Amino acid sequence: MGTTADEFLVTSEGKAFDMDHRRIINYNIGKYDAAVDRGLSKIINLENTKRKAHVVKWKVMENLDKILPEFEANFQKRGGKVIWANDAEEANREILNIIKKAGAKTVVKSKSMATEEIQMNEFLEANHIESLETDLGEYIVQLLGQRPYHIVTPAMHLSKEDIAKLFNEKFGTPLDFTPEQLTQKARELLREKYVQADVGITGANFLIADTGSIAITENEGNARLSTSFPKIHIAVVGIEKIVPSIMDLDLFWPMLATHGTGQNLTVYNTILSGPRQPNETDGPEEMYVILLDNGRTNLLAQKDQRQALYCIRCGACLNACPVYKNIGGHTYETTYSGPIGSIITPHMAGMEEFKHLSYASSLCGKCTEVCPVKIDIHKMLLLNRRDSVQEHLVNTKEKWGWSLWKKAMLSRKLTDFLSGKTKNIMLRTFFKKTWGHYKEMPKVADKSFSRMYKEKNNFGE
Numbered sequence: 001m002g003t004t005a006d007e008f009l010v011t012s013e014g015k016a017f018d019m020d021h022r023r024i025i026n027y028n029i030g031k032y033d034a035a036v037d038r039g040l041s042k043i044i045n046l047e048n049t050k051r052k053a054h055v056v057k058w059k060v061m062e063n064l065d066k067i068l069p070e071f072e073a074n075f076q077k078r079g080g081k082v083i084w085a086n087d088a089e090e091a092n093r094e095i096l097n098i099i100k101k102a103g104a105k106t107v108v109k110s111k112s113m114a115t116e117e118i119q120m121n122e123f124l125e126a127n128h129i130e131s132l133e134t135d136l137g138e139y140i141v142q143l144l145g146q147r148p149y150h151i152v153t154p155a156m157h158l159s160k161e162d163i164a165k166l167f168n169e170k171f172g173t174p175l176d177f178t179p180e181q182l183t184q185k186a187r188e189l190l191r192e193k194y195v196q197a198d199v200g201i202t203g204a205n206f207l208i209a210d211t212g213s214i215a216i217t218e219n220e221g222n223a224r225l226s227t228s229f230p231k232i233h234i235a236v237v238g239i240e241k242i243v244p245s246i247m248d249l250d251l252f253w254p255m256l257a258t259h260g261t262g263q264n265l266t267v268y269n270t271i272l273s274g275p276r277q278p279n280e281t282d283g284p285e286e287m288y289v290i291l292l293d294n295g296r297t298n299l300l301a302q303k304d305q306r307q308a309l310y311c312i313r314c315g316a317c318l319n320a321c322p323v324y325k326n327i328g329g330h331t332y333e334t335t336y337s338g339p340i341g342s343i344i345t346p347h348m349a350g351m352e353e354f355k356h357l358s359y360a361s362s363l364c365g366k367c368t369e370v371c372p373v374k375i376d377i378h379k380m381l382l383l384n385r386r387d388s389v390q391e392h393l394v395n396t397k398e399k400w401g402w403s404l405w406k407k408a409m410l411s412r413k414l415t416d417f418l419s420g421k422t423k424n425i426m427l428r429t430f431f432k433k434t435w436g437h438y439k440e441m442p443k444v445a446d447k448s449f450s451r452m453y454k455e456k457n458n459f460g461e
Helices: 003-016 019-040 046-062 064-077 088-101 113-117 120-126 136-144 160-171 179-196 222-228 246-260 296-300 306-310 316-320 338-349 351-359 366-370 377-390 396-409 412-417 420-430 449-456
Strands: 081-085 106-109 130-133 199-202 206-208 213-218 232-238 268-272 286-292
Touching: 003 351, 019 246, 019 316, 046 064, 046 246, 046 306, 064 081, 064 286, 081 088, 088 120, 088 199, 088 232, 088 286, 106 120, 106 179, 106 222, 113 120, 113 232, 120 130, 130 136, 136 160, 136 179, 160 179, 179 222, 199 222, 206 246, 213 222, 213 246, 222 268, 246 268, 296 306, 296 338, 306 338, 306 377, 316 338, 316 366, 338 351, 338 366, 338 377, 351 377, 366 377, 396 412, 412 449
Parallel strands: 081 286, 106 130, 106 199, 199 232, 232 286
Antiparallel strands: 206 213, 213 268
């Protein structure tokens, strides 16, 4: 096992037995589950809607080489500029070039997993540019020096008491402040930053090919402020986020909202099609869209697994996953955690370092069941496991162990060769550490079902 996998085992064990962490995350996910159930009940034919979304995304991924240039051409017609970034380093370098060219020193940004993926905040800070998160959850984890815990809800692992304590330490607010009062304090702190900022940076939930637009969905309005006050707007967007037509938002916006938060539609839904036009009074003077690859084409090249790129980042599979609900988001040490992160990370960041994530699953299939675009998630996890073996990314001990197990399982004589007592001794001797010291080893019956059946029916050996 590599270093990342070793750390994962240690951290996940600690989190799984952290009762306070389990209480907070299960309470927060429970509230989401109740809201999502209410939201989904209002969709007349959910299964057909999911199938439609799946087909739209399938068509997009099969024609990505045609649909991305269509978006680029239409966006440029209205004065927007498109930058293609192969990896995180290239994306960050292009962002810094834009900022330096404008002589900018401060950046406000709305919630964006793509910017988390390229570690943009850290990069800008290293280059003496202030980058401030304006989404409340992102702002909280930035104050803590942490990464987002959840795709949709960055501070899901914190209770209101934790946040009150943080604000007390940072800003001197009373410890008994209510969530509403804490939100108001954050609003007061952030408002002046929007006015002062030279550049606004966002992600995008969807790229729209036929209009050359980006679509942003949010609940706080911070993305609108980040895109309208600063003179320059930069959107960092993964190449898989594209949809063919503006008409597709009629399908995807409600599906994203209901599966993400249980809302019929999120509070603010914005379509941006370039910088401010001559007849317009609001908006940035310059607008850039950075189309981010960063390993996505590696996944696109995998015919069996490319459907993982259909993901609309609703977070439903995280909320449904029994593993995520016990070990939490930070344990994965990746931008995208939970089941979907376990599929895409090995292809985007390296199978050798992250193959263990595809084994961190009970394969219960709940993630597949809740996915709004019908990604066969638990099958993808199995395919990743297959790939790691075919790429010889397993150690000799693991390889021989499974080889012997397979040989025994395919032969009844070999399976019955050792008694149950001997098998139990072998399990306690050789597998105790693997099983985990918090768990008791399973006890093998003294006689196998096959042997008992033969004895009962007087069959000869």
